Amino acid sequence: MTINDVLTALHRERLLPQLEDPAAVPTLPDSTWYINFLLGIMGWIGGVLIVGSFAVAIGGFLREKVVMLVFAVLFITAAWFCYRKLNKSVFMTQFALAASMAGQFLFLFSILENRNGREVALYLACLQIALVCVMPNFLHRFLSTCFAVIAIWFAASSRQDFLPSLAEAPVWLLVAVALGFVLLAARESAWMAAGKRALAEPVMLALGVTLLVTGAPQIAMLGKVAVAPSFLLAGLFAAVLVGWVFWQTRAQPVQFRLAAALAVALVAMACWRAPGVIAGVLVMLVAFSRGRRVLMCAAMLATTAYLCELYYQLGQTLAEKSLALALTGALLLLVRWAVKKFWPPTPQVHQGESS
């Protein structure tokens, strides 16, 4: 289907008052994930090397915390300037990413002394949140959101000896990430129409990725501590998943909505001791609903990786895990059969594809 076909269809449906001519519209630079991945990895390595050169050149000065902090601010400001004023050049935007990474490393080194891990993580999270707001670049905002969530997760997961009431903080953080991801995905067209794409899109995608990344180690830790938080996390993930399914099927008859919600609730119940599977399924479904195929594939891989990690978790015996997995697998086959029986496919619309 071409742009012209879509515009003509929109005009026919009276969504566009007049037929648009796409000739005047500039094309957006392609943001294919693997090119961004290449730039991100290399920007990070470039940042490390720049910090290395700096450390070797003026190593004596860098022992002073204030000097490191000043250079951190200078690097980050230089990165911001490059993004703002020189963003037409790919080299300069890549240089900006590396300079920002160098600044972040220097900031980290400047706050390391006399602070515990949680404090350092919280300072870093604050810096990353500020960078998400300030840096006008998709890749930078994506990376900073990922780092911010991981830093907060690290701070929340640290030992809570002095504040036992915060023991479940990582659970609530992960649920907040899941809710944020689902809400941003559900309102995608609204924030795009409001001109918030530059900020909201990288944040949404990063929340999805960090939910997959933080899910697995988080569950492993909880599995060794107690059952209650794991159950709480699974229950909350399941609530988000069921709520999203119910909302997503809002155009369908009530019976269908209830059946769909019941089906995902059953699957969630079957793997309540493996919340990583529920998180993976949540990200997979939401990503597919928004046409984000790469995130969907990442969720599939994360779910597979979670199954591998489940083997080593100590919270339950291998026999219990085996039974839970067998039950979930059988339940999925049952749901698949029910979907085929009560919601038969209508391939006549897409005969070309079904063949």
Add this chain to the structure above:
Amino acid sequence: MKSDAPATRENLTAIADYRQFDAATRERALTLARVLPDSWQWQRFLDRTMLVLAVMMLAAAVIFWIAFNWNGMGRFLKLALVEGALVAAVIFAALQKPRTLASQAGLLLATLLVGPVLALVGQTYQTGADTYELFAVWAALTLPWVALSRWRIAWCVWVVIANVGMQLYFANVWRPLGFSFFDSHGLLAHTLLNGALLWLAEAWGRKSLFGDHASLERLLALFTLTAATFTYGHAIHNTGGVQSLMVSIFVCAAIGVTYRLWRLDVLILAMWSVALISMVIATLMRAVHGGGAGLFLLMGLVVIGLSAGAALWLRNLLQTQQTSERGAA
């Protein structure tokens, strides 16, 4: 933008931003272009996802059960359970129409279950076999089923099994208690095995294999390029020898030429770019050994410059690919 440009998310977003479409119009445009899934796409997706997830979970359930090694269950019962599951998977696949998702999933489940059967045999009869032998036999025994399924996902699983087997062989035999990625012979073997499989997949697989896109080819390219880059790193620091150096350079050059000139694949070329930049950095480190601050700065600027150049090149290639696909359509 041309009016016959494909209705991709990027193009639709560009036009929607430029003409300031409201949220409802944006949503409808994405649905019309089938960027957002319709009812049929949902059905197909759910059908496939549930089947694949169920297969993975059932296979994992059997593996976990065998690993539990419950004393209350006799050895014959255990063997009957696992082999019964294996036979059931094969019969299920045989009863389906050939090359349907259900038959392919059945063969994939059978492929995955061969591992637990071999592990159980080794555990029960104390055969004394090394773990690499288990993986090697697993790969050899399942090759016919994987070939029969003609499914890229099943081939990807087989490639992983074969690579793990090879990794364990070099870790156990050549470098006990080590990891084969620190062994130059192991790296060279990984490069050659995956390179040869990639060549076979390109020569015979493209037309006869089923599944989305070129997942098998891309996985093999990733494994080949990773192994070749490490081989190069070893060789250039005088631990791998000239043969390893030549092989890694030849393999990288062949992949670059193949996917740029013969069969354009921008994703593989992106991997190739990362491999090439890594090789350049390794060469620089060797050439300017002990260069101090200047060396770090030089390498940093080289990384930034090369990655920016690679991104520009890849974006241009992507446009070329899209234009040629549009022309072909």
